[in-house]
Amino acid sequence: MKKLGRNDPCWCGSHKKYKQCHMALDDKLRLLSMRGEEIPSHAMIRNAEQIEKIRESAKINTAVLDEVSKHIHVGMTTQEIDDIVYAFTTSHGAIPAPLNYEGFPKSVCTSVNNEICHGIPSDQVILKEGDIVNVDVSTIYNGYYSDASRMFCIGKVSPEAKRLVDVTKECLYKGIETVRPFSHIGDIGAAIEAHAKANGYSVVVEFVGHGVGIDFHEDPMVPHYGVAGTGMVLVPGMTFTIEPMINQGTASLYIDRENNWTSYTSDGKLSAQWEHMLLVTEDGYEILSK
Numbered sequence: 001m002k003k004l005g006r007n008d009p010c011w012c013g014s015h016k017k018y019k020q021c022h023m024a025l026d027d028k029l030r031l032l033s034m035r036g037e038e039i040p041s042h043a044m045i046r047n048a049e050q051i052e053k054i055r056e057s058a059k060i061n062t063a064v065l066d067e068v069s070k071h072i073h074v075g076m077t078t079q080e081i082d083d084i085v086y087a088f089t090t091s092h093g094a095i096p097a098p099l100n101y102e103g104f105p106k107s108v109c110t111s112v113n114n115e116i117c118h119g120i121p122s123d124q125v126i127l128k129e130g131d132i133v134n135v136d137v138s139t140i141y142n143g144y145y146s147d148a149s150r151m152f153c154i155g156k157v158s159p160e161a162k163r164l165v166d167v168t169k170e171c172l173y174k175g176i177e178t179v180r181p182f183s184h185i186g187d188i189g190a191a192i193e194a195h196a197k198a199n200g201y202s203v204v205v206e207f208v209g210h211g212v213g214i215d216f217h218e219d220p221m222v223p224h225y226g227v228a229g230t231g232m233v234l235v236p237g238m239t240f241t242i243e244p245m246i247n248q249g250t251a252s253l254y255i256d257r258e259n260n261w262t263s264y265t266s267d268g269k270l271s272a273q274w275e276h277m278l279l280v281t282e283d284g285y286e287i288l289s290k
Helices: 023-034 048-071 078-091 159-176 185-198
Strands: 109-112 115-117 132-141 144-153 209-211 218-222 239-242 245-247 253-255 263-265 271-273 276-280 285-289
Touching: 048 078, 048 132, 048 144, 048 276, 048 285, 078 109, 078 132, 115 132, 115 245, 115 271, 132 159, 132 271, 144 159, 144 271, 144 276, 144 285, 159 185, 159 239, 159 245, 159 271, 159 276, 185 218, 218 239
Parallel strands: none
Antiparallel strands: 109 115, 109 132, 115 263, 132 144, 209 218, 209 239, 239 276, 245 271, 253 263, 276 285
8 A cells, every 4th residue: 555645635535635634643553553552444433524424323323212212111012112213214314224234124123131132123022011121223324324222111120120221321331431542442341341240240242342334333343341451542533332231140142043133141131231332532532322
């Protein structure tokens, strides 16, 4: 690849001169790489125009979750949640990203109680008093992707279920609070894992956060466990999810053999998940969708 000159157009597609755009960042990343740090590729760094387009998608994604929040209730089916997501998303000129993704048959994932993730909406699954359910929404708008999920407590839930839901959200924010330029991906996972274990819970390791924006699932992968000070360096312009899945009991799981999607806790105990989509900024982070 040709080395860019100071006055050449920047590699990011901003149409600015390299010296006015990403040259200083590249110089810093080069030094970090020479010191043995893992650095992001240019493909993981968004320009200002891309970030604005991703924000537009993320705004719809959050609005979809707000719409679900208005209507979710005891006695409704998870298929009705899917209907709400599809109708709201398409009425805003967007596309539900999960629909037909690698064969996934619905517009949203609805994971109830001991389902860890990738629950498939069904008119046979009726939400009952005391259930906890994760609703995981992903949106494509004008070709740009966004992703977030929320936990919902259906009616009056047990204190144990409520505590799991609350601590899982705390885990998410413990991870988010570590995000800043030139911190490490390992910082995120270390903070999440420490808080989960301090509360007697386990962290699912098979599923991780991920880059998102230009595509549905991109690099970097963002584990919810790890060692602080390790892993890829974070830099401004990166967009990714943090989405810890925290279990009451063992972290082990199995995948439904019939649908090849839905993941369950091996011991049948409850699991919870919260997911936010973030942008690394010049001085910290911005939550794009939640």
